Amino acid sequence: MVSRHYLENERVEFEISRAEWEKAPDWQPTFGQAAPLSRNQALAAAQKAATIEKLDVSDLSQLVIRLEQTNRFEKDLVDRLPAKGCRWFYLVNFKGNDIKLRAKYTFLVTMSGAVATKVFK
Amino acid sequence: MKFSTWTYSLVAAVVLGGSFVTAEPTPQAPSAEPTVVITGARSWRMADGTVHRLRFTGFSKDGVYPLFQLPKGREAKSPSAFAAEDRAVLDALKSGSLKLSTAPGLCMMPDFPNGPIDPDMLHFQWLGETRTWENTNGKRVEARLICLTDEDVSLLIGGNVARVPLKNLGSSDLAYLERLKRGLEPCFPDRIAVVGYGWERGPSHSVYLSGEQYVRLVKRGGDFEKAFAAVIRYVSSQLDSELWELVSFSESLAPAAPESNSILSSPAKIEGRPYMYVGEFFLKKKGELKSRSQWPLNISPRSWPGTPTLRIYATATGDILEPVPSN
Numbered sequence: 001m002v003s004r005h006y007l008e009n010e011r012v013e014f015e016i017s018r019a020e021w022e023k024a025p026d027w028q029p030t031f032g033q034a035a036p037l038s039r040n041q042a043l044a045a046a047q048k049a050a051t052i053e054k055l056d057v058s059d060l061s062q063l064v065i066r067l068e069q070t071n072r073f074e075k076d077l078v079d080r081l082p083a084k085g086c087r088w089f090y091l092v093n094f095k096g097n098d099i100k101l102r103a104k105y106t107f108l109v110t111m112s113g114a115v116a117t118k119v120f121k
Numbered sequence: 122m123k124f125s126t127w128t129y130s131l132v133a134a135v136v137l138g139g140s141f142v143t144a145e146p147t148p149q150a151p152s153a154e155p156t157v158v159i160t161g162a163r164s165w166r167m168a169d170g171t172v173h174r175l176r177f178t179g180f181s182k183d184g185v186y187p188l189f190q191l192p193k194g195r196e197a198k199s200p201s202a203f204a205a206e207d208r209a210v211l212d213a214l215k216s217g218s219l220k221l222s223t224a225p226g227l228c229m230m231p232d233f234p235n236g237p238i239d240p241d242m243l244h245f246q247w248l249g250e251t252r253t254w255e256n257t258n259g260k261r262v263e264a265r266l267i268c269l270t271d272e273d274v275s276l277l278i279g280g281n282v283a284r285v286p287l288k289n290l291g292s293s294d295l296a297y298l299e300r301l302k303r304g305l306e307p308c309f310p311d312r313i314a315v316v317g318y319g320w321e322r323g324p325s326h327s328v329y330l331s332g333e334q335y336v337r338l339v340k341r342g343g344d345f346e347k348a349f350a351a352v353i354r355y356v357s358s359q360l361d362s363e364l365w366e367l368v369s370f371s372e373s374l375a376p377a378a379p380e381s382n383s384i385l386s387s388p389a390k391i392e393g394r395p396y397m398y399v400g401e402f403f404l405k406k407k408g409e410l411k412s413r414s415q416w417p418l419n420i421s422p423r424s425w426p427g428t429p430t431l432r433i434y435a436t437a438t439g440d441i442l443e444p445v446p447s448n
Contacts, residue, residue, distance in 0.1 A: 029367040030355040031350075039345035039372065061374060061394075065345065068369035096373055 013114035014108040024086035024111035044090035046107035049115040064096035086111040160229035162270035166204035174231035226308035226389030233268035276285030315375035323422030326444035338395030344437040348398035364408030
């Protein structure tokens with residue numbers, strides 16, 4: 001697991017294999033350093049994953065794209081992450097304004113372009 | 122767009138109080154006669170000798186009764202209630218030789234109030250672009266059109282509205298107004314709230330774009346990378362890198378712009394919404410101290426239970442937007 005989110009009473013854990021996680025080049029948001037994966041690449045990966053899940057994501061009017069990192073206050077989670085890899089990822093949410101659908105329509109895309117598996121708890 | 126002398130002679134007829142329908146075309150008139158466009162907001166002379174400041178908005182479905190916009194709604198009047206010269210104006214509107222302006226968002230309200238304007242009222246008001254106006258005496262002023270009638274123009278100068286008779290305006294201003302009435306010059310909402318944010322147990326703030334900026338950014342589309350670079354560059358230029366840590370950077374579409382006030386203006390809305398960006402930063406103690414004086418509205422209040430947090434707003438063009446306190 002690389003990130004845990006609470007989206008409208010639903011706890012969603014995003015999981016990815018260690019091998020995939022370690023593929024992402026290390027990156028920190030500093031001036032002059034663009035992220036290894038662009039916003040458009042992240043969106044394309046999330047759209048592809050949504051299509052596989054048979055979700056209609058053609059309407060982008062509620063799209064919210066968020067660049068963030070594993071919550072450093074979740075010690076159990078952070079401590080288990082491999083040292084190699086990038087803790088920054090994109091959260092692509094196709095239903096940003098719809099609290100009921102938000103969890104289902106959110107995808108975590110790593111800096112290597114891999115889409116994490118969602119586990120609803 | 123160029124207007125013929127014929128058009129100007131008709132405009133002059135309106136400005137000088139002459140009848141629209143009796144204006145004679147000059148010898149230079151083009152073969153296809155341009156339609157004269159009016160706002161319909163003016164002094165209407167009645168058969169009983171009284172004068173009413175009203176805004177004509179069209180005819181009843183049967184085409185008989187002229188309709189006028191009043192605060193409570195539209196009201197039909199009998200054509201026979203008007204003095205002969207203004208009955209002729211109504212006939213010209215009916216025949217199509219005079220055309221009513223439908224310029225999107227253009228306020229055409231008789232007697233728009235003069236003097237200081239309530240900033241809240243401006244939220245619902247669409248305005249012309251900022252330009253230099255020059256009267257017949259050569260006096261210049263930077264202002265935005267806020268309302269237009271067939272007799273005068275109300276200009277927003279700073280926070281004040283001043284009404285200027287059309288006869289006191291120079292030819293370039295009159296040409297601008299002609300283009301405006303024909304929808305060839307844009308009107309925009311004065312400002313549009315694109316962010317509204319409240320700190321838990323703390324103050325709230327808003328971020329605004331001018332109408333022009335909003336439209337420009339809709340056309341521009343998103344640019345996550347440019348906005349991201351601008352936000353990081355901005356914070357790096359103000360705070361040493363060890364004093365802050367980026368928590369998240371997000372992109373979403375701004376709320377829709379308000380439609381024009383249909384009682385005062387022609388209907389208008391802006392299609393599309395611009396992308397807005399916000400960077401959230403955690404601050405170290407030293408960074409917090411500096412940030413409180415530099416960005417008093419962007420930073421979490423002292424009562425905030427978590428790590429001091431800074432929010433920086435940006436557009437797709439990389440412009441940093443300053444918040445203002447919300448009511």
